[in-house]
Amino acid sequence: RIFDNPAQLAREVARRIATLIRKRQAEGRPVVLGLPTGSTPIGVYQELVRLHRQEGLDFSNVITFNLDEYYPMQPDSLQSYHRFMRENLFDHINIPAENIHIPRGDLPPEEIEAHCQAYEAEIRRAGGLDLVLLGIGRSGHIGFNEPGSGPETRTRLVVLDEITRKDAASDFFGEENVPRHAITMGIGTILEAREIILMATGEHKAPIVRRAVEEPPDRQVPASFLQTHPNATFYLDRAAASEL
Numbered sequence: 089r090i091f092d093n094p095a096q097l098a099r100e101v102a103r104r105i106a107t108l109i110r111k112r113q114a115e116g117r118p119v120v121l122g123l124p125t126g127s128t129p130i131g132v133y134q135e136l137v138r139l140h141r142q143e144g145l146d147f148s149n150v151i152t153f154n155l156d157e158y159y160p161m162q163p164d165s166l167q168s169y170h171r172f173m174r175e176n177l178f179d180h181i182n183i184p185a186e187n188i189h190i191p192r193g194d195l196p197p198e199e200i201e202a203h204c205q206a207y208e209a210e211i212r213r214a215g216g217l218d219l220v221l222l223g224i225g226r227s228g229h230i231g232f233n234e235p236g237s238g239p240e241t242r243t244r245l246v247v248l249d250e251i252t253r254k255d256a257a258s259d260f261f262g263e264e265n266v267p268r269h270a271i272t273m274g275i276g277t278i279l280e281a282r283e284i285i286l287m288a289t290g291e292h293k294a295p296i297v298r299r300a301v302e303e304p305p306d307r308q309v310p311a312s313f314l315q316t317h318p319n320a321t322f323y324l325d326r327a328a329a330s331e332l
C-alpha cells in the first residue's frame with residue numbers, strides 16, 4: 089500500500105491497530121503486538137497516544153513484545169530500546185507494566201541463551217503474536233535479523249551488520265561506540281505472527297524495499313521472507329516505493 093506521505097501512513101497503521109484492540113476488547117480477549125523501534129514507527133506511536141488521549145483508546149488488554157535490543161545495553165541508556173519505548177509510547181498510555189516485554193541487553197553473556205528461550209516461551213504463553221509491526225534497515229534487516237538470517241531463526245544474540253552500525257553511528261556519537269551485538273526475535277518468530285505490517289518511508293529505503301518485494305526470498309535480504317507469509321503488507325510512502 090502506497091501513501092502520499094509518512095503522516096498518512098502512520099494514521100492508517102494506527103487505525104489498523106486501534107481496530108484490532110477494540111475488536112479484542114469486545115470479545116474480552118487480549119491482543120498481542122510485536123513492536124519495532126527506529127525513526128519509522130514514531131509517527132504511529134504518536135497517533136496511538138493521541139487516540140488514547142482524545143478517543144479513550146484503552147490499552148489495558150494489550151500485550152507487547154519488542155523485536156530487539158542492543159547488546160550490551162543498560163535499560164536507562166540514551167540509546168536503549170527500553171527507554172525509547174517508554175518515552176515514545178508506554179509512558180503515555182494505560183498499558184499494564186507486566187504486559188510489556190523487551191529483550192534485555194543488561195544480562196551477562198552466560199544468561200542470554202536462556203533469556204532468549206524464555207522470551208519465545210512468553211510469546212507462546214500469550215497466545216502468539218497477533219500483529220507485528222516492522223521497519224526495515226538498509227541492510228534488509230527486520231528486527232536485527234541481518235543478511236544471512238533465514239526463516240528458521242528464533243530469538244537470539246546476533247552480530248550487527250556494518251551498514252546497520254553506520255546508520256546507528258549518530259545515535260551513539262560515533263560508529264566506534266555502536267554495540268557490535270544485539271538480541272532480536274528471529275525471522276521464524278516473526279513469520280508465525282497472524283498479521284505483519286512492514287513500514288518504510290524515504291528514498292534511502294527505496295532500493296532495499298525493491299529487493300525485498302521483487303527479488304525471490306533470500307537470506308541476503310531477510311525482509312524478503314515476508315513474501316512467504318499469507319498476511320504481510322508493506323506500507324510505503326511514495327519515496328520508499330519509487331523503485332518498485
Ligand code: GLP
Nearest residue numbers: 124125126127128223224225231
Ligand atoms: C533499527 C531497528 C530496526 C529498524 C531499523 C530501521 O536498527 N533495530 O527494527 O526497523 O533499524 O530504522 P529506521 O526506522 O530509523 O530507519
